[in-house]
Amino acid sequence: MSTLQAPQGELIKDSDTANFMADVIEASRTVPVIVDFWAPWCGPCKQLTPAIEKVVMAANGRVRLVKINVDENQQLAGQLRVQSIPAVFAFFNGQPVDGFTGALPESQVKQFIDRVSGMGGPSPIEEMVTAGTEALEAGDFQNAEAIFTEVLAADPENLVAFAGVIQGRIKSGDLDAARQMFASLDDDTRSKNEFAGIRAAFQLADQAGDAGDVAELRAKVDADPADSQARFDLALALSGAGRNEDAAAELLHIVRHDRAWNDDGARKQLVTLFDAWGPTHPLTVRTRKSLSSLLFS
Incomplete structure (x- = not known):
């Protein structure tokens, strides 16, 4: 697995009252932490928790998820005034910053986590994309391609990284390889904004x-x-x-x-x-x- 994508055990974990300070309060000083209060008998929890886990994993390290079983941690649930479940809290810098109760659809869960994850700054993948772009602009095409390739290993759908690899080939003079890579994409993808510079570069080369x-x-x-x-x-x-x-x-x-x-x-x-x-x-x-x-x- 690429170093850009943390294993599920680092992004999602079960915790309890004894470990809440370390797993949530202290951990939230470096990255936002979502806390999901649930119980085995809770039907809506069975719908919500998988949706939260999916979105957290897709965030690639910008946020973490801690799951708390209220049946086993009633005192902690009481301290946080959890009155009904599922109950979700977001912590950052040691403080609760957002939350909701009830089972939301995945689209709204994503909106919530996108909002919360933005508090913690860029993700590791976003930082790598920035580094690759800077290397590309500096003319260090080999290093740029290595960085973008690592990004794609962790996030195969990252269009900016894919475009960066093609741009590197164009700028280094390997136009044929760049055209082959671009041609491997479907029409809809080739038309996206991330590839506007590549389309223009091919047009200029032809002209x-x-x-x-x-x-x-x-x-x-x-x-x-x-x-x-x-x-x-x-x-x-x-x-x-x-x-x-x-x-x-x-x-x-x-x-x-x-x-x-x-x-x-x-x-x-x-x-x-x-x-x-x-x-x-x-x-x-x-x-x-x-x-x-x-x-x-």
């Missing part, structure tokens, strides 16, 4: 292949600076060569001097570049600011 030679296009633009098509093609070729800042500069030139060209084609191409680079990439931020200045000046 660059048809654009022509950078030196020839530069000469053509120098000979006729008003030739927006040549400048646009130059921008595509520069992008394909990895010269993203130069590509953006050529497209901004078209927006500045020939905004209406090709049905606002230069601005639209800049948006594709932004999608490929990512919304927080420094070049996206700078270029978007320059574009805004041109559009609203």
Whole structure:
């Protein structure tokens, strides 16, 4: 099992009055703890507890569950004023912070646990995804892929991690492998926002292949600076060569001097570049600011 996903025994445990301080109060100082008061004879408990366990396991360490049998721990139940069961309390930083009574549907249980788990900050998987993204942006593609692969071992449905692996292949120049991985996904998944940058990157790669030679296009633009098509093609070729800042500069030139060209084609191409680079990439931020200045000046 991956180190990113705690075994069930660490996330879900039975406890009692004697261990309540350690299992709930002290443990909640580092991660939110859900306490489920139940009894073997309680019908609604038999519906609720499996739903809570399922959602807690899916939270991948952002929250823990402690189960207390009220028949065996009546004094503890009395101290917490448990009047009917199932009764669920959430503890964080040693204090009760939320709760409910009765058997809720799984969707509402998930809403409750999502709310509570958010108090404890990012989960281990979320932290790993952040680390992988930072490695990817820093150009450390091998380390980024290793991190994202570990995330997928623990959470196979993590689309951000899967997209990160594909992005690493694209940025390292292994476009064929990236296309194969992307093609392995179903149509619905490929259309999701997590893959917007990948779709844009493939579009840019295809455009660059048809654009022509950078030196020839530069000469053509120098000979006729008003030739927006040549400048646009130059921008595509520069992008394909990895010269993203130069590509953006050529497209901004078209927006500045020939905004209406090709049905606002230069601005639209800049948006594709932004999608490929990512919304927080420094070049996206700078270029978007320059574009805004041109559009609203």
